[in-house]
Amino acid sequence: MKAGSLSHRSIIYDRVLSRGFLFIGMSCLAVLMLIMLFLFKEGLPLFKTVGINDFLLGDAWYPTSAPERYGAFPLIIASLFVTLLASLIAVPLSVSLAVYLSELAHPVVREIVKPVIEIIASIPSVVIGFFGMVVLAPWMQETFRLNSGLNVLNAAIMLAFMAVPTIASISEDALSSVPLSLKEGSYALGANRWQTIRHITVPAALSGIWTAIILGVSRVIGETMVVLMVAGGAAIIPWSPFDPARPLTANIAAEMAEAPYGSTHYHALFAIGILLFFLTMFFNVVAGFLSDKYQFKES
DSSP: OHHHHHHHHHHHHHHHHHHHHHHHHHHHHHHHHHHHHHHHHHHGGGGGTSOHHHHHHOSOEETTSSSOEEOOHHHHHHHHHHHHHHHHHHHHHHHHHHHIIIIISOHHHHHHHHHHHHHHTTSOHHHHHHHIIIIIHHHHHHHTTOSOSOSHHHHHHHHHHHHHHHHHHHHHHHHHTSOHHHHHHHHHTTOOHHHHIIIIIHHHTHHHHHHHHHHHHHHHHHOOHHHHHHSBOOOSOOOSTTSOBOOHHHHHHHHGGGSOTTSHHHHHHHHHHHHHHHHHHHHHHHHHHHHHHTOOOOO
16 A cells, blocks of 8 residues: 555656646747747848848948948858857867867866866856957057957957867767777777777767867857957958957947837847847757767667
């Protein structure tokens, strides 16, 4: 009788928990859907007065001119340029650091370095942006004899610093989860440590590494405060890493407080939000595709 009562309570407990988690999950999904609907509701009215081609390919963003011009192309190029440079800096450093911690570092070193990396990820972006303004910008201006140290390269370096902890930590977890039997089999066939890392460990962890890279890149492209502080703020097409620029996120943060509610300028800023939504969704789709494609299957 007592055993049956415990079993009945366990079943009720499991049902309550499962329905509770289902409710929480559906609530989060509903909130995200409402945010998305609000974004589209406020952004789509722009295209009643500004053509999609003019918005996407227009080369001038002048909301205060007469007539107003809302060409987001310079902002799109700035975002992609900064993201590309930051990725070129962050990805090799992060993956190399992950390989070192997983395969080469002494256990004591690993136990010290990995928590430090994860702590770096918690540094507020405004602090990183402030460092870029007061330390890196003057150094770049003096070293490269620039008019200003607030430019694309400064923003890329600061964003790479923010992305390294995310990519390195997740990549290290993926590398550490590779079955030991694979490595032992490689050593048994005569491979050395570097050959095993290159041909066995990294390919087996490639799914997790790609996911880490896409998550890091998504954080870079969605970051606001750093690019607002150190990218230079010029809504022009950057032709060089030393040119100032204004990425999409920085433009929203810089102008939203000045845009009258319901105005064309207001709707244009929400249309930029729609662009960011599709860019982020694209990176998440790519992450899912690469994760499935390189998923390790042990035979």
